[in-house]
Amino acid sequence: MDGTSLEYSTPITLHGERTVEVTAADLATLPTVESRFEIICSSGDRYTETWRGVPLEGVLEYVSLPEATTHVLAESVDGYRICIDVLTALDGILAFYRTGRPLAEDGGYESRFVAKGIGGPRTVKDVTRIEALELGPDEDPTAYEDFLLAKRE
Secondary structure, eight states, X not given: OTTSOOOOOSOEEEESSSEEEEOHHHHTTSOOEEEEEEEEOTTSOEEEEEXXXXXXXXXXXXXXXXXXXXXXXXXXXXXXXXXXXXXXXXXXXXXXXXXXXXXXXXXXXXXXXXXXXXXXXXXXXXXXXXXXXXXXXXXXXXXXXXXXXXXXX
């Protein structure tokens, strides 16, 4: 990961055309990016930070997204999960650093899925599962979400 060790102990299960469990060692081989995202907390507080991590598009290359994928589900270790459209998800990153510091040191969690247009309460901390979904036109993506299991910002 650009010469920086990746401080991440929780394996992530990826579901696409196949299912794969990736570890910090796997993710450390992928190129990283830095992106500035504004996080808007449920309290209304706003902050803009520089996040560094692996583009989700690169992470999902381990499992190949089925052509019919419309949404991506991201889930935390405590079961908190979001379901977002695939284009937004592929523009996001699985971040391990915020403003140059490991998330584990600074935030009490090891990873965070962040993307433009995803509000703070919908970013997933301590990601443990990412799954490609094919939703029909009448299916509601929020039916796949669970916001009640974790304390959020």
